[in-house]
Amino acid sequence: MQLRFGIRTKLLLSILAILLVSYSTLLYSTMKTLNASLRTELDRNLATNLKFARSQYLGQAQIAKFSVMHSVVSQTVQQRLAERDGAWLTQRLKSWHTVLPFMDLLVVVDPQEKVLAALQGTVENAAIDAPAVVKQAIASKRAVISTEIFSGEFMCRAGVEGYCDRPESEALVATVAVPVIGSDGGVLGCVLTGDILNHHPTLPSQLQEVSGNAVEVTLTQRGLRVASSLPERARESYTLSPKVLDVLERGEVYRGRTDIGSKSYETIIDPLLNSRGEFVGSLSVAISTETVINSRRENLQNILASAFLGIICSFGLAFFASRHLTGPLRQLAASARRIEEGDLDQRVVGHQRDEVGMLASSFNNMAESLKERDGIINRKTSDLQELNEQLERMVEQRTSALSVEMGRLEAVLTSLAEGVVVTDRDNRVVLFNPAAQQLFELVPHRVIGQSIERLCEMTGFCNVLDPVSEKKPWEAQRGGKKEITVKGKRLHVNTATLGDETGEFAGMVMSIRDVTKEEQVDRMKTEFISTVSHELKTPLTSIKGSLQLLLTRSKWLTDTERQLLTVCFRNTQRLIRLISEILDISGIESGGMIFNFKPVCIGELAVYAVEEIKSYAMGRDITIVNTVGEHLPMVFGDSDRLIQVMTNLLSNAVKFSPEGKVVMVTAEQEGNYVVISVADRGRVIQWSDRDKLFKKFQQIECSERGKIGGTGLGLAICKEIVERHHGRIFYTAAKEYGNTFSFTVPIIGETDAKG
Incomplete structure (x- = not known):
């Protein structure tokens, strides 16, 4: 059984939660x-x-x-040490001990590590194994x-009482080693003094006064306690x-945290x-942790008691608040x-000037609106029924029109x-038109519904069908064009993708055109033009x-005869030039034109091209300005063909420029290429004529000079060469x-230079 709670219970439970x-x-x-504060205070006390x-x-x-250090700088001490006066040095050590009573070890050692004097008596020339601290002080010449x-053996040799009968014992000593430096900078000896910490199991009283019994300061020798700040009665092992x-x-x-005896310490x-x-x-x-633990407890x-009292008070307030708030909501x-049962005349009486009163007012407005909308809905329902009937009629009409369009499309295909x-x-x-049936030699019922791979197996035209079978769904909205040869037929294949309303891949359309006969005719035309041109040249x-020869050696010609011969010579040159252009374009199309690529200087090629066209430009009073410098990098190309391109561009510039103008030849490096430009001052070519510029047998008329003679092959040849x-x-x-x-x-590269 599922529990159902009223709004008052839910509100009360929510407040309590x-x-x-x-x-x-x-x-x-x-x-x-609190723990962090106690931890911080504890760490600060420990550090202090x-x-x-x-x-x-x-x-x-x-x-x-x-x-x-103050004493050993005395000349007297240095002199007595140099004289190895053990008795005097012993008396001196006793006077120092009077000033430093806490020092239990006082020894004077010479540079050869022999004891010259000790506090407890003279042990002159007693050889000892000097500690490392003595050797370090003598070597560094500093305290x-x-x-x-x-070891007990060293302490015995140093004259310390109580160690000669315990040579195997050890002592922890706070040591000071002070070298005695002579006036010449040499080391005269070393004074070794030390406080034997094992003799003082109780640390200085200042530590007890500052720390108290709650804090223990301990001194250990290799882990074993030898001294403590606590009184001896309060110590534990x-x-x-x-x-x-x-x-x-x-x-x-x-x-x-460690345990010392029965107590826990930080x-x-x-x-x-x-x-x-x-x-x-x-x-x-x-530091003992008992105080911290007691304070934390x-x-x-206190916190738990305060929380308990706060929860009890909050429960009472929540109960009365939920009861007061949920009455109007009920x-x-x-x-x-x-209202759900259909009584749209139901209203709520609310006089509160708060959110509940606003809710009651909004509820009454909603009930009034529902009543009005119920009447509007009833009126609109009849209107919708009439519109639905009109829509059905329009669908029938559109379906009929769509059927007509489908019939037209099928007729076109x-x-x-x-x-x-x-x-x-x-x-x-899904579609296989009659032309495709004739091309693939298949009837529609064997193809419709088959996959492209199956169609490839049936026809053997796999090269034709690859453009469709290779397309993936994510390549939607992309198409392509391909020229292939299958079974002796030259085919042009165009593919395009279909997309649905969401832009996803929905299929492919492939059109196939047999251009075998067209290419045969075009090849025959090209061969005929090439043969005729060769025969005419x-x-x-x-x-x-x-x-x-007649013009240069015949002096007996009249002016009229020479003029006629000049016209014939000029037209002959024009015919030879036209035939050469036809042969060039024919050679390029057939792949018979040979290029001799090598590093060339573009500046030299520009000079040759300008010289070749110079006489023609002078005849039309046109100046050619060549600004191509020798600083440009070498390019990789056929010098003769590049000169042919520049000469053709210069010839066109001179041909279409008004008389008296200037033609500019410039070049500059852009990335890995050199860009050569020929600029004239003629009339700008119209937009409608710009598509003809680099096509074969296309010429542009000049408004000032009409149609200028030529084959229309110059720019086409330039395009093929470039x-x-x-x-x-x-x-x-x-x-x-x-x-x-x-x-x-392109600029010549390393691979070109090696080649």
Whole structure:
């Protein structure tokens, strides 16, 4: 059975849930903040006490260092040390001990590490194994303070009482080694003084006064406690664990909780290293955690008590608030149920000037609107029925019109001379017109519904069908054109994709045209023109030579005869030039034109081209300005063909420029290409004529001079030559007067140079 709660219960439960989450979050954040505060205070106390303990530990060593350093600079001490006066040095050590009573070890050592004097008596010339701190002080010629562990044997030889009968024992000593430097800078000896920490199990009283019984400052020798700040009665046995020793032996400070006897302590332990950097002991500060735990427990009890009282009070407030707020809402719910049953005259009485009153007013307005809309809906329903009948009639009319259009489209596809194949989104054939049937020699019922792969197997025209079978759905809105040869037939295949209303791939349309006979006719035409041109060029060359010979050597000709011969010679040259252009375009189309590619200088080619056209330009009073410099990089091309391109462009510029104008030849480097441009000042070519520029047998009429003679092959030949050089040729018009023809030639590269 599913429980159903009223709005009052839901509101009460929601308020209680919010209060519970709020108090839980507050309790969690308060405890977390309290713990963090206690942790911070504890860490600060540990750091402060450790700093003070370290200063007390090193304070006496610093006093001894400065006292001894002040004494050893005396000339008397240096002289007695140089004379190896052991008795005097012993008395001197005793006087120093009077000033430094806390120093238990006082020894004077010569540079050969022999004891000259000791505090407890003269042990002159006693050879000892000098500690590393002495050797370091003598070698560095400066005072060294360190904590050392000396063997009982060394302590005995140094004259310290109580160690001769315990040679296997060790002592932890706060050591000061002060070298004695002579006036000449040489080392006369070394004074070794030290505070034997094992003799003082109780640390200085200042630590007890500052720290109290809650804080213990401990000094250990290789993990075993040798001194503490607590009174002897309050101490318990204490040895560092292997885990702590492992951290200290690496020279790192240990922080963490440890148990000392029956008490738990937060501890910070600082390693003590000797002069060689070896671990010899530690200085630690431990603070009892009992006070922290008690304070935390007391705070938690106070917080929980406050939270409990707050929840009880909040529950009472939530109960009364939910009861007051849900009364008008229940009335609204009852009125809504009656409206649902069809009573649109139901209204709610509400006098509150708050959100509930606004809700009651809006409810009444809604009921009034529903009543009005119910009447409007009833009136509109009849209108919709009438419109539905009209729509059905329009659908019938459009369906009939669509059938007519489909019939027309089918008639067009049937009458097309090109084969048409249409596929769906799965590349299955859905249309196969009669021209395609004749081309593939198949009847429609064997093809419709078959996949493109199956059609390929049936016909053997796989090369034709590959453009369709290779198309993928994501290549929608893309088409292509392809020329292929299948079974001796030359076919032009055009493909286009179909898309649905969402732009997704919906199929392919492929049109196939057999151009075998057209290409045969075009090839026959080209061969005929080439043959005729070759046959005409030979006699024309002979005629040109004969006319040239007559003009140059016949002095007896009259002016009229010479004029007629000149006209014949000029027309012969024109015919030879036209035939050469026809032969060039024929050779390019047939692939018979040979190119000799090599590195060439574009500046030299420009000079040759200008010289070749110079006489023609002078005849029309046109100046050619060549600004192509020698600084341009070498290009890779056929020099003769490139000169032919520039000469043709210059000839056209001179031909179509008004007399007295200037033709400019320029070149510049753009990336990996050199761009050569020929600019004239003639009338701008019309938009309608620009499509003819680079096509064969196309000429442009000039409004000032009418139609100018020529074959219309010059720019077509230039285009073919430039494209064989992997460049491009293009036209640019000026704003008012002038035309610019430009072409690009690639700069020679490393692979070209090696080739």
